[in-house]
Amino acid sequence: MPSLEEELFPSTPGKFKIDRAHSMNRQFHRCFASTSTMFLWALFLIALTASYLSFQSFVDSGSKYFTASWGGLQWEKQVRVSSQIRRSGGMSVLVTGAAGFVGTHVSLALKRRGDGVVGLDNFNNYYDPSLKKARRALLDSHGIFVVEGDINDSRMLEKLFDIVAFTHVMHLAAQAGVRYAMENPNSYVHSNIAGLVSLLEACKSANPQPSVVWASSSSVYGLNEKVPFSESDRTDQPASLYAATKKAGEEITHTYNHIYGLSITGLRFFTVYGPWGRPDMAYFSFTRNILQGKPIKIYRGKNRVDLARDFTYIDDIVKGCLGSLDTSGKSTWSGGKKRGAAPYRIFNLGNTSPVTVPTLVSILERYLKTKAKRNLVDMPGNGDVPFTHANISLARSELGYKPTTDLQTGLKKFVRNLTFSCRLLIEMYDRSK
């Protein structure tokens, strides 16, 4: 007798015999088979419905997934207090990525001049979260509350906008790093695309709508050879997924500006460095290795040409960010309608004087009083570009942006700061590895 499985799924049509003796049997089997089939289908449908319902409830409770560390009266009070404006004509700013390198500096600068600041950060582990927690402690000591949450958590964002009528959003939360995109591409889509859309949705629905200033990147110039890079240059040849997500961000923000009248300013940062910086960046990881007597890899371009970057000091970037917030203009949506065009701007924030990577290493050697163990290797095909160089005339005329710190001075400040806080942070970073 064929098994039920064989009856239901005969391997060949020839397996069915047409003799009468088996015909009743077969009818029974058919009937049983069809009942079984129905039963199996019913089971399948029940399972499908159950999975759909549980998926729906997962989606609905999407924010519950993130809720562990937000909500409650005490939390709301901290948000309110932190957002209070203490100067006339001041602004109330939601800073995403506040425990990040640029986010920390911008938050401090805003608070210092009397603006209200609420930070938001998901404290992910792209690099040692203890560095982010140390930055949060610094912000906390200046009266800045940092909400622990993800920009993809739309309920949390909605709640924040319910509590505070933010005038501005400084959006710095992102998955940074050019080369890491080959290791973890989805993290770029999660933060730089999905997270950006989630944030813009919250901004567009907020009443009043805030003005948005956000971090794009010099990497959008990709493989361009014309220097210096100007905002009007083509940006359709990204060399990394990181760059592609930042470029996508520029297009996405444009649609929110066009449809909903959100005031948008995108800032193309050029290799920002300085105290409290990111340990994954070359100047920081080189410093760590030099101090530990470990070799450093210095990438070289085609024909052994040195790579060069328009390294930009953090204090200059902060001035550019504040200048952008101050000049951002208003969003125009009210009463369910866009009331006229809102500003849509893009600026380069660079230093206008590229320096080669070997020169960066020489400067570090001088300040660290230690020779680096240089290991020159060909640039791996991992998304890097050979050089960057910003034309900043637009930012100069529109924002009053005028970088004043050259790489020598900036690295001196970075190294000096090491003796205070970063040495400790480097140790923490090493311990976590």
Ligand SMILES: O=C(O)[C@H]1O[C@H](OP(=O)(O)OP(=O)(O)OC[C@H]2O[C@@H](n3ccc(=O)[nH]c3=O)[C@H](O)[C@@H]2O)[C@H](O)[C@@H](O)[C@H]1O
């Ligand atoms: O402007 C940006 O939009 C980006 O700036 C930054 O990217 P990059 O300019 O690539 O900075 P960074 O990693 O410090 O490498 C500097 C140089 O050292 C070379 N480099 C790097 C590592 C190494 O081991 N060896 C080496 O030679 C390397 O080839 C490069 O030539 C931000 O990280 C990024 O998030 C984004 O904001």
